[in-house]
Amino acid sequence: MAVGPISWFLSSELVPQRHRSQMQSICYAINTIMVVISSFSILPLYGKIGSYSFLLLYVGPSVICTSYLYKCLPETKGREIYDIVRELKGEFKHIDRKSINSNSTESE
Incomplete structure (x- = not known):
């Protein structure tokens, strides 16, 4: 509707x-x-x-x-609009900070 x-x-x-x-x-x-x-x-x-x-x-x-x-x-949650626009243009991929933080704590 x-x-x-x-x-x-x-x-x-x-x-x-x-x-x-x-x-x-x-x-x-x-x-x-x-x-x-x-x-x-x-x-x-x-x-x-x-x-x-x-x-x-x-x-x-x-x-x-x-x-x-x-x-x-939630893929845009906590991200700046210019990052989202750059990703949509294909300039760079979004880096998931949560997965980076969890991987760095697991390796320690």
Whole structure:
């Protein structure tokens, strides 16, 4: 459930060329189903608790996504942006300081 074209851009870039139209169809179907589910669940909830129901709609998924990013995608944690940009340009590979520190303590 994304707002704008970002969901359609990402889905087509994650699969090979021959599966792009199928992936876009699947993503559109899932998006439509999720919009219907959220609409029919938020509207009755809005009648009971008012505007706080939108917290569930916007804040809830954001917290889940942020915790997923923090847990599963930490490759940029503790790094400066210029190091990340240089690595993306292919100028040098990232050196994992944790593995260097653990290897040097094991050799002593």
